[in-house]
Amino acid sequence: MDDSDDAALGRFLTLADTAEILAITPAEALELVRSNELPAIRIGTSHLWRVERLVLESYIEAKYEEARRLSLWEQSDFGNIPELSGGRILRPEAHRSSEPRD
Template sequence: MNDANSPESEVSGTLGRFLTLADTAEILNVSASQAYALVRSGELPAIKIGGHGHWRVERSVLESYIEAKYEEARRMSLWNQSEYASLPEYSFDANRRDQTRSSWT
């Protein structure tokens, strides 16, 4: 269990379950506009509360988001260290294929 004097219990005791975008930005060490962009893009799930529709981010969702970003960074690091990192990427463009196919007929 958390010690009453631990930094984690201090933060959760003062901020509560839902965070404002300003609180979220402070925790992520980004600007408020960057936090707003994360929410608006859907990358960071949030809800609108109240008549003016103020955004709120649930603390557990923010923690999950941070953990997912760490995992993403870890996987990218492993990929970049792998033997496959030097392989070129190929993509399939359906429009180009259709154009090519129609030019054959």
């Protein structure tokens, strides 16, 4: 999306615009709003949802940061400790073929 597209859309985005930017369906965008994951407001007499452009940009940046941190965690030495990883082992240890078997 270039600067001319930004000017055409304005400060507030419809859920359809938001869905297009995120490459999801409008129903998925509505679910993000209803779950309070993506902040939005209702505007006008029809009370349609609107997402502020800056809020959407912040949401996208936060998702990138979340993905970066998860990746770093999974690469860490602590990522395979169930107590620290929400009860799941993220990197199971490989079986060693050189170990003697019973």
